[in-house]
Amino acid sequence: MRARLRLFLASAAVIALGLSARAQDSAQPDEALFRAIYRELIEINTTESVGDTLIAAKAMSKRFTDAGFPESDVQVLSSGPRKGDMVARLRGTGAKKPMLLVAHMDVVEAKREDWDFDPFKLQEQDGFFRARGAIDDKAMAAIFVATLIRLKNEGARPERDIILALTTDEELADSPHDGTHWLLENHRELIDSEFSLNEGGGGTLRDGKPVSSNIQLSEKVYRSFRLEVKDPGGHSALPRRDNAITRLAEGLIRIADYEFPARLNAVTGAYLQIVTRLDTPEVKAAFAALAAGDNRPEVLAPLSKKPGYNAQIRTTCVATMLEAGHAENALAQTARATINCRLLPDENPDDVERALKKVVADDRIAVIPLGTVVDSPASPMSPEIIKAVEEISADLWPGVPVIPTQSGGYTDSRWLRKYGVPAYGVSGIFSEEGKSGVHGLNEQVGVRQLFDAKLFLYRLVKRLSGVDRPG
Ligand SMILES: [Zn+2]
Numbered sequence: 360m361r362a363r364l365r366l367f368l369a370s371a372a373v374i375a376l377g378l379s380a381r382a383q384d385s386a387q388p389d390e391a392l393f394r395a396i397y398r399e400l401i402e403i404n405t406t407e408s409v410g411d412t413l414i415a416a417k418a419m420s421k422r423f424t425d426a427g428f429p430e431s432d433v434q435v436l437s438s439g440p441r442k443g444d445m446v447a448r449l450r451g452t453g454a455k456k457p458m459l460l461v462a463h464m465d466v467v468e469a470k471r472e473d474w475d476f477d478p479f480k481l482q483e484q485d486g487f488f489r490a491r492g493a494i495d496d497k498a499m500a501a502i503f504v505a506t507l508i509r510l511k512n513e514g515a516r517p518e519r520d521i522i523l524a525l526t527t528d529e530e531l532a533d534s535p536h537d538g539t540h541w542l543l544e545n546h547r548e549l550i551d552s553e554f555s556l557n558e559g560g561g562g563t564l565r566d567g568k569p570v571s572s573n574i575q576l577s578e579k580v581y582r583s584f585r586l587e588v589k590d591p592g593g594h595s596a597l598p599r600r601d602n603a604i605t606r607l608a609e610g611l612i613r614i615a616d617y618e619f620p621a622r623l624n625a626v627t628g629a630y631l632q633i634v635t636r637l638d639t640p641e642v643k644a645a646f647a648a649l650a651a652g653d654n655r656p657e658v659l660a661p662l663s664k665k666p667g668y669n670a671q672i673r674t675t676c677v678a679t680m681l682e683a684g685h686a687e688n689a690l691a692q693t694a695r696a697t698i699n700c701r702l703l704p705d706e707n708p709d710d711v712e713r714a715l716k717k718v719v720a721d722d723r724i725a726v727i728p729l730g731t732v733v734d735s736p737a738s739p740m741s742p743e744i745i746k747a748v749e750e751i752s753a754d755l756w757p758g759v760p761v762i763p764t765q766s767g768g769y770t771d772s773r774w775l776r777k778y779g780v781p782a783y784g785v786s787g788i789f790s791e792e793g794k795s796g797v798h799g800l801n802e803q804v805g806v807r808q809l810f811d812a813k814l815f816l817y818r819l820v821k822r823l824s825g826v827d828r829p830g
Contacts, residue, residue, distance in 0.1 A: 387814060389509045396422060398503035401481045401490045405465045405527075412538075413443030414529035414551045415464045419504055419658030423447045427509040434549060436542070438527075444492040444538040445525040446549045449507050451517035451824060457521045458824055459552035459769060459780065460507075461539060462500035463529035466492040467798045475801050479754030489803040494795055496558050498804060500525050501814045502635045506820055518825030524550050529771050532729060539771035550755065552780055556819070557771045559784025562759070564808075569759045572752045574745065575784025576626045577765040579670070582708055583729040584715060585678075588612060592685075592692035598684040603694035604683045610719040611678050611696055618663065619674040621654045624705065626737050627671045629763045635668075642668070658754055669755055670767050677699040697729075701767055708732045727750060735776035737765070744783055747822045755787070755815055773804055 387393070399418055404410040416435045423433045432448040443464075451457075469478035469491040476482055478491035492498075503523050510521070526538025535541075544552050559575035588610075602756035623631070628650060635646040641661040648658045649672065661666040669675065676698050683694035700711055708728070717724050740763065749761045764784075772782035788810045796802035821827040 393505040411441040416445035417445030455519035456553035457520035459555035540774040562789035603691040607694040621672040735773040737780035787812035
């Protein structure tokens with residue numbers, strides 16, 4: 360009797376395990392292929408200085424043709440020397456417009472002497488994969504390649520084509536070779552889609568435990584200005600209070616003291632609703648006031664004085680660089696500052712320029728916009744996509760909330776959104792805050808976390824392409 364009960368309990372446990380993420384995880388049939396793709400991508404150096412994304416694009420296209428994708432559905436494109444993009448398409452029934460998966464192949468520079476190991480050799484150690492690109496963005500790139508090949512091997516018939524674009528130059532600001540931008544501009548037909556999945560989301564671990572899973576729906580818009588004062592100068596032994604440096608400094612103080620008006624959009628409203636729940640009563644009250652349309656600075660102060668919240672609720676501008684003068688013993692003839700602004704996605708850049716001029720309130724301080732603005736609207740809160748992310752996330756990480764986010768920085772999603780392809784930043788890759796080494800030293804991702812992300816994205820792609828219908 361006892362033995363039979365134990366046997367019963369044991370088989371019940373096996374059934375329960377069979378449904379859990381961990382068991383499915385170890386059962387991923389394409390683990391060996393995925394590992395080979397991941398290693399190959401990481402060990403092809405794709406830095407700007409000495410690397411080559413065209414080699415990586417060719418290597419990944421070979422993975423697809425070797426897996427039986429017709430050559431006409433796999434393209435390698437190049438916008439310049441050592442610059443490659445790759446587009447592969449898994450055909451669906453055509454009942455729906457395609458979906459696009461995007462990952463960039465280029466990586467941030469990494470110097471061997473600064474790291475604890477060779478950044479361009481994949482290491483697996485102490486439960487981590489370590490290398491430059493271990494997360495950003497070769498994790499998603501390798502997962503997407505393996506996923507498309509797996510779906511083909513499984514004979515999947517999605518309701519829509521699934522397109523994968525592996526791109527170059529995402530990490531370089533304003534590169535004319537940025538693959539996502541370049542493809543949208545020059546080969547739109549290859550990647551035209553109803554929506555896209557990209558980097559920019561992910562999960563947060565605290566002491567190894569998953570606490571939140573993010574879906575990135577919008578990004579603030581990057582815009583810098585130069586402030587410049589010209590002056591005849593003169594001898595510093597005969598100073599005037601009205602000189603270029605003092606004038607500029609006073610203008611900078613007025614900018615520092617200015618707050619752009621606070622407001623919420625659908626994404627930040629949903630985000631703050633969730634994250635302020637765990638905060639102080641003052642912060643909760645300030646959020647409730649803002650949500651009710653009250654944007655008086657004194658009411659919102661508890662939100663505004665925390666940089667993380669402040670960046671969510673308003674456009675911000677801050678001085679980041681300063682240069683003035685030509686000699687220790689002379690009055691400056693030129694004083695310049697760089698102001699870096701991060702605009703709410705629906706803010707008009709011309710309005711920001713006008714606001715800065717008004718705040719500076721000095722005709723002798725020129726306010727000059729720098730670079731180009733990529734104004735990209737927030738992606739719509741698509742119930743179909745959010746529900747799919749929530750359900751798969753709940754299955755893999757029970758009890759961990761899915762939080763819609765607006766990033767302060769940008770990814771290639773800005774181009775997708777600008778060109779009318781709504782982008783959703785989701786990866787399922789969980790990491791400890793500040794410990795992943797992304798863009799820094801000793802980049803790493805947990806082996807377990809990477810395989811969970813792989814399973815998450817495989818299921819999400821199936822669900823959103825109609826291989827797996829909800830319900
Ligand atoms: Zn990236």
